Amino acid sequence: MAPCRLTPPFPPDQSLVELSAITHPSIVRTAVATVILPSQDLDAYLAHELNTTRLSCLHKYLWLAGLPVPARPLHRQRLMNRAIVITERADEHLVWHEHRIFIKPMPAFLLCHSFWETHLCSDRDLHASACGMLLSYAWLVAYPSDFAIAAAAGLLPPGVTWQRWTSLACAALGALDLATMSDVAPRYRYGELRLSRLDMLTRWSFLLLPPAAPPWSPRRLVDGYMSSSTWYTAFFERHFGWLVVGFVYVSVVLSALQVGLATDALAASPHFQAFGLGLTLAGLAALFLALAAMLALWLVLFWYHLLSTIAFDRRTRLQREKAREKKKKPTSL
Incomplete structure (x- = not known):
């Protein structure tokens, strides 16, 4: 049986960003201190931009760091006295620590139907990560108050309106299988994740992860999941x-x-x-x-x-x- 062809989670008329208006960074620094030039290697940039491999490897144990429920909307995050801290790493998206929650701004290319068809629908893992990121924003921006917070914090591309965002979110939620969550990367089957628990899981990952997982290194023991300070x-x-x-x-x-x-x-x-x-x-x-x-x-x-x-x-x-x-x-x- 031929594999099912992947499609964008929203129709062309719901696109919020034109393909010609998408601009990628000139250079991106990876976690291993190497650099990617999106203009020369767009596939590597997209894989890095949406990568949640670290959390997917720990998926069996993520219940220790969070619950398999949708993340709270932005207005609830403010109500809980959490400050929104921008991160550009997808595997730090929706991770919280004390009075901070790390949120990755919505990549503009995820709101373009043509970009999905050209670059995101040819790879199942990449497609699942992109769908998960889109789903996470449907959780975060659920009310007009959430949209105002997102716009003020620079989480959404400029020019996006509340009405058009709602239409796209409704279409995406209708296209995704929310009952089984099989359309999204394993990380997005959980909402908010607690950083202190992720640090613990990362430090002890050599006992938890299967042999096929990325090799454990002493740096994981020292830094944990996120190295917040070098002092x-x-x-x-x-x-x-x-x-x-x-x-x-x-x-x-x-x-x-x-x-x-x-x-x-x-x-x-x-x-x-x-x-x-x-x-x-x-x-x-x-x-x-x-x-x-x-x-x-x-x-x-x-x-x-x-x-x-x-x-x-x-x-x-x-x-x-x-x-x-x-x-x-x-x-x-």
Whole structure:
């Protein structure tokens, strides 16, 4: 049986952007520090622009980071005191952390029927990712208030009106199989995803992912899902802030013990004396171990970043030298 031909999720008359009006970036930096020139390799750019492979690999465990329900509209995000932070990576789209939610602006080419037919309908994975991105905006922009927020934040291409957006969204929702969600990439079967849980899943992915998945690397353990800061101070504040709270409680208990030992009844009790001695020694041991662990972790991170930077710099220079030598060689006729 011949495979079913993929089609755009909305008819030609619902297009909001003309093919001639679509402009791609001049250069795009990838996650592995390489660059893509859309004018020279449009297929690679589209694959990068809509790529959600990291989340698709973790699809079996995404229930730990979110629920398989539609994302909340933008006005509800504001009601929950979440600030909209722009990201241009599709695998960070609808990921939230504390009072921030990361949202990728709607690519203009997803609103053009001709572009879908020419570039997006020839690849099933690319088509599923594009349908998922379009579906996510149907979730986010459901009311006129959501449309006003999206327009003000620059999430929608200029010139799109509420009426035309509603018509396109209705057509897309009617074309997609919302009961099985088989038309969209696995990532979009979930709505909002919690960043702290994605960090945990990423760090332990070597135990979760099948052998066919992309290989695990130490950088995943260090950076997690999203590396939000390159400062050691911010790293330790984020991961060891709970120690401060723990030591506050220990200080309160030790102060209470000191007050108790000042009383005649408790000072004469050998059981209370033993309890106070044990708790004091335990508190000192915990403080020493915590400081030693932080120092050891700092040394590990320092040497890891130093050695990985040296290796990356050497590898990049070798690649550039090879490219330079390749250009010098005369082409054979």
